[in-house]
Amino acid sequence: MKEKAVVLVSGGMDSCVAAAVANQEFTPCFLHINYGQRTEKKELEMFHKLADFYDVEEKLIISFEHLNKIGGSALTDNNIDVPTGLSENGVPVTYVPFRNANLLSAAVSWAEVINAKKIFIGAVAEDSAGYPDCRKEFYDAFNQVIKTGTKLGDIEIVTPIIDLNKTEIVKLGNKLNAPFEYTWSCYVNNDKACGKCDSCLRRLNAFKNAGMTDPIPYE
Amino acid sequence: MKEKAVVLVSGGMDSCVAAAVANQEFTPCFLHINYGQRTEKKELEMFHKLADFYDVEEKLIISFEHLNKIGGSALTDNNIDVPTGLSENGVPVTYVPFRNANLLSAAVSWAEVINAKKIFIGAVAEDSAGYPDCRKEFYDAFNQVIKTGTKLGDIEIVTPIIDLNKTEIVKLGNKLNAPFEYTWSCYVNNDKACGKCDSCLRRLNAFKNAGMTDPIPYE
Numbered sequence: 001m002k003e004k005a006v007v008l009v010s011g012g013m014d015s016c017v018a019a020a021v022a023n024q025e026f027t028p029c030f031l032h033i034n035y036g037q038r039t040e041k042k043e044l045e046m047f048h049k050l051a052d053f054y055d056v057e058e059k060l061i062i063s064f065e066h067l068n069k070i071g072g073s074a075l076t077d078n079n080i081d082v083p084t085g086l087s088e089n090g091v092p093v094t095y096v097p098f099r100n101a102n103l104l105s106a107a108v109s110w111a112e113v114i115n116a117k118k119i120f121i122g123a124v125a126e127d128s129a130g131y132p133d134c135r136k137e138f139y140d141a142f143n144q145v146i147k148t149g150t151k152l153g154d155i156e157i158v159t160p161i162i163d164l165n166k167t168e169i170v171k172l173g174n175k176l177n178a179p180f181e182y183t184w185s186c187y188v189n190n191d192k193a194c195g196k197c198d199s200c201l202r203r204l205n206a207f208k209n210a211g212m213t214d215p216i217p218y219e
Numbered sequence: 220m221k222e223k224a225v226v227l228v229s230g231g232m233d234s235c236v237a238a239a240v241a242n243q244e245f246t247p248c249f250l251h252i253n254y255g256q257r258t259e260k261k262e263l264e265m266f267h268k269l270a271d272f273y274d275v276e277e278k279l280i281i282s283f284e285h286l287n288k289i290g291g292s293a294l295t296d297n298n299i300d301v302p303t304g305l306s307e308n309g310v311p312v313t314y315v316p317f318r319n320a321n322l323l324s325a326a327v328s329w330a331e332v333i334n335a336k337k338i339f340i341g342a343v344a345e346d347s348a349g350y351p352d353c354r355k356e357f358y359d360a361f362n363q364v365i366k367t368g369t370k371l372g373d374i375e376i377v378t379p380i381i382d383l384n385k386t387e388i389v390k391l392g393n394k395l396n397a398p399f400e401y402t403w404s405c406y407v408n409n410d411k412a413c414g415k416c417d418s419c420l421r422r423l424n425a426f427k428n429a430g431m432t433d434p435i436p437y438e
Contacts, residue, residue: 060288060289062284062285062288063284063285064283064285065281065282066281066282066283066325066328066329067328069279069281070279070325070328070329070332071332072328072331072332091370095370096328097327097328097329097331097332097369097370098324098327098328098331098365098368098369099328100368101320101324101327101328101364101368102321102324102325102328104324105317105320105321105323105324106285106289106321108316108317108320109285109286109289109291109315109316109317109318109320109321110285110289110316112291112316112317113289113290113291113316132367132368132369132370132372133368133369135367135368137367138364138367138368140367141360141363141364141366141367141368142364142368144360144363144364145320145357145360145361145363145364146317147360148351148354148356148357148359148360149317149319149320149351149352149354149357149360149361150316150317150351150352151310151314151316151351153351
């Protein structure tokens with residue numbers, strides 16, 4: 001029997017491809033974390049469709065009220081507008097303070113209990129200019145925290161697409177038959193993607209550069 | 220004006236002394252995290268009394284449903300009994316998988332938003348034989364995660380009592396006039412402490428060895 005791996009599945013494109021990679025070698029266990037982001041409804045719908053696609057038996061959905069309560073990001077705080085256009089240098093207002101550490105900590109807690117030894121996350125270093133918790137050094141440091149802070153110290157974060165750009169991610173997903181129709185990237189809407197926010201623009205560029213058509217509906 | 224420090228205040232004795240230390244140099248901001256532990260009611264009561272005692276203006280109380288949902292510990296899972304007597308070698312059943320990483324991650328998120336540069340936690344290495352996430356190496360590794368994964372990388376975890384034993388903690392608290400009457404350690408009850416669980420026994424021994432009387436009520 002294959003070993004279990006926890007996969008952090010946001011419902012976005014990157015985590016879909018991370019799931020496709022995990023599925024090659026492991027029995028994927030899907031973890032979805034709602035942290036009060038605006039487009040949660042659509043993301044959760046995608047999570048379930050992806051889980052069905054990969055015949056996932058162990059699923060966990062948890063809600064973080066605290067990231068919303070703490071605020072400080074356009075993704076969780078309705079008083080901060082989501083900007084349109086590609087992001088400038090510096091940390092963008094969509095950065096959710098230390099979000100990925102919160103997600104990973106919960107993932108490790110679950111992995112310890114269900115006896116999974118790997119945790120897959122679709123972090124991408126291309127975003128690292130903006131999001132500090134998408135950098136490779138962050139994951140290396142986090143693996144050290146797991147080594148020192150868990151019962152057996154034998155769980156490891158895996159970042160299979162961290163060195164890829166968005167175009168390469170689309171190509172890899174395509175090669176692995178990842179179902180992009182069950183993914184959502186838009187920061188703004190739940191129904192049709194806006195096509196204008198930073199996340200939509202990156203996604204559309206990636207499909208274009210990969211010579212593919214994005215299967216999700218745009219406004 | 221003094222710099223802000225987030226203090227993780229469980230309502231227990233150790234975090235009370237950590238708060239007393241933080242209060243000497245910083246403006247303490249109190250963070251309490253309910254993770255579905257059995258004695259939450261009493262712990263939260265103590266949190267508010269301690270916050271009043273230290274005139275704390277910024278308080279945040281958050282609930283983690285996920286540690287309870289994930290289970291795997293006698294503290295969060297009613298199907299696992301809390302043992303009596305001092306704990307044996309190995310990781311005890313009261314270990315909540317990767318709990319402290321979850322707590323610290325939330326604390327760092329809050330610190331980033333309120334602009335606090337220190338996070339005080341009353342971790343004690345004496346417990347480290349049992350709890351992997353109470354070891355000094357764990358906190359060193361976590362500080363590295365903060366450096367790599369936050370906006371400015373300038374927040375630091377402080378563990379002021381990590382090298383003390385329980386008796387020294389009682390003595391230090393006494394010296395700093397920490398209000399031990401507003402603390403709770405028992406794993407079992409909410410009304411009077413049981414005096415029999417591992418946590419009560421350690422606490423009672425510590426007061427005895429320090430030549431002091433524990434001011435809280437026992438059965």
